[in-house]
Amino acid sequence: MWLFGFVPFGIFRFLLLFLVENHGMLLKKLSSIPSFLAGDATLIREWLHPEKDGVHLPYSIAFAELEPGAASLPHRLRGSSEVYIVIEGAGIAHLDGQPQPLQSGELLLIPAGAEQFIENTGTGHLRFICIVAPAWRSDDEVVF
Numbered sequence: 001m002w003l004f005g006f007v008p009f010g011i012f013r014f015l016l017l018f019l020v021e022n023h024g025m026l027l028k029k030l031s032s033i034p035s036f037l038a039g040d041a042t043l044i045r046e047w048l049h050p051e052k053d054g055v056h057l058p059y060s061i062a063f064a065e066l067e068p069g070a071a072s073l074p075h076r077l078r079g080s081s082e083v084y085i086v087i088e089g090a091g092i093a094h095l096d097g098q099p100q101p102l103q104s105g106e107l108l109l110i111p112a113g114a115e116q117f118i119e120n121t122g123t124g125h126l127r128f129i130c131i132v133a134p135a136w137r138s139d140d141e142v143v144f
Contacts, residue, residue, distance in 0.1 A: 026048075026053065026055060028047060028048065028053075030045060030047060030063055033045040033046065033047060033063075038064075038072075039073075039075070039138075039141065039143045040072040040073045040074075040075045040117070040141075040143055041070075041071075041072055041073045042064045042065070042066060042072045042118075043064065043065045043066070044062050044063070044064050044130075045062060045063040045064075046060070046062050047061045047062055047063050047129075048060060048061040049061075049135060049136065050135050051135070057135070058133055058134055058135070059131055059132060059133040059134065059135055060131070060132050060133075060135035060136045061129060061130070061131050061132075062129070062130045062132075062136070063127070063128075063129055063130075064127070064128050064129070064130050065125050065126060065127045065128075066091070066118070066119070066120040066125070066126045067120065067125060068120055068122060068123055068124060068125070068126075069120060070119070070120050071117055071118065071119035071120065072117045072118050072119075073117060073143050073144065074094075074115055074116070074117045074143070074144040075115070075116060075117065075141055075142060075143040075144060076113060076114065076115050076116065076141070076142045076144075077110075077112060077113075077114075077132065077136070077140050077141055078112065078113060078140050078141075078142065079112055079113075079134065079140050080112055080132045080133060080134050080135075080136065080137075080140055081109065081110060081111055081112045081132070081133055082109075082110040082116075082130055082131065082132050082133075083107060083108070083109055083110070083129075083130070083131040083132075083133075084102070084107065084108045084110065084118070084128045084129070084130060085106075085107050085128060085129040085131070086102050086103060086104050086105065086106050086107075086108075086126070086127075086128045087104060087127050087128060087129060088104055088124065088125060088126070088127040088128075089103070089104060089120060089122045089124050089125055089126035089127060090102065090103040090104070090120075090121055090122035090126065091103075091118050091119050091120045091121050091122065091126045092118070092119050092121055093108055093110070093116065093117075093118045094116060094117050094118070094119075095110060095114045095115070095116050096114050096115050096116075097115070101121075102118075102128075115144070
């Protein structure tokens with residue numbers, strides 16, 4: 001089953017149940033989270049981060065987007081794996097020099113240490129959820 005027509009409901013159910021069962025309820029509206037330009041040139045809204053939200057979780061979640069024709073800068077998370085869940089648009093993720101086409105409704109696992117960047121090859125915005133485990137830290141990311 002898909003939530004909002006593009007995100008697997010099971011993923012959100014797992015994340016919400018984990019929060020409720022282990023930490024109590026936490027509700028954050030994406031529309032109320034300010035965007036900022038990340039070091040890799042992706043527009044980011046940090047949806048959930050253990051340090052900033054006062055929860056003990058082994059991951060962080062961000063909402064990312066790229067304009068048509070835009071690309072993130074090549075970068076590497078040295079000690080964290082990352083999952084992209086594409087919710088709108090199409091693009092190509094580049095992992096250690098290997099291109100991987102992506103589109104709405106697809107999930108990509110990026111292993112720790114992989115050099116990566118993603119480009120928007122579609123005509124509309126590329127919007128995706130990033131889950132980073134362990135939680136994202138600035139000292140773990142190297143931007144090239």
